[in-house]
Amino acid sequence: GEDVEQSLFLSVREGDSSVINCTYTDSSSTYLYWYKQEPGAGLQLLTYIFSNMDMKQDQRLTVLLNKKDKHLSLRIADTQTGDSAIYFCAESYGGSQGNLIFGKGTKLSVKP
């Protein structure tokens, strides 16, 4: 079945770049997503990428997609303490507007 894998923890220093990696299994996923969850809050869509794109950049965020290897990454440039959160990778199944399968989330800790 469909599965999304990501490492559980990442620790970086403030000002460094963070790279969070994810692998997925459903090659028919039309969109892939990154959601962010801050303490005490719900998940919030951070960014997404269409499957025919290799890269998407949005201010400090860069998403890279390697469709051949089913590998997705999220790079956060100049990481700030406010970026500390859990980041969830998700793929859609059943079409672009189908349901989402989430990874377990990567907890990003940013040290001053």
Add this chain to the structure above:
Amino acid sequence: DAMVIQNPRYQVTQFGKPVTLSCSQTLNHNVMYWYQQKSSQAPKLLFHYYDKDFNNEADTPDNFQSRRPNTSFCFLDIRSPGLGDAAMYLCATSTLPGRSYNEQFFGPGTRLTVL
């Protein structure tokens, strides 16, 4: 602000005692989802309503039921909670068909403890 609200934020119940979690939304979205998230695990979709149509995931236990009396409200009923049902329960909404991608809006969750 338009939002997804979950009540209560924390719920304690006894083993086998029915419990209901509620979700309301001011976004006027036609799709509402319920996820179960256990500690350090991925949110797992239990079921969703597409308008009034109920869609159950194949592996959702019969112990879990849902009601959607109107567009704004959706309830999760756990008929006989077991210790293994202790988790965070997340409600989410989206509007479909809409944009080409499926953005879901999440509430803050209800943490359920089963004693």
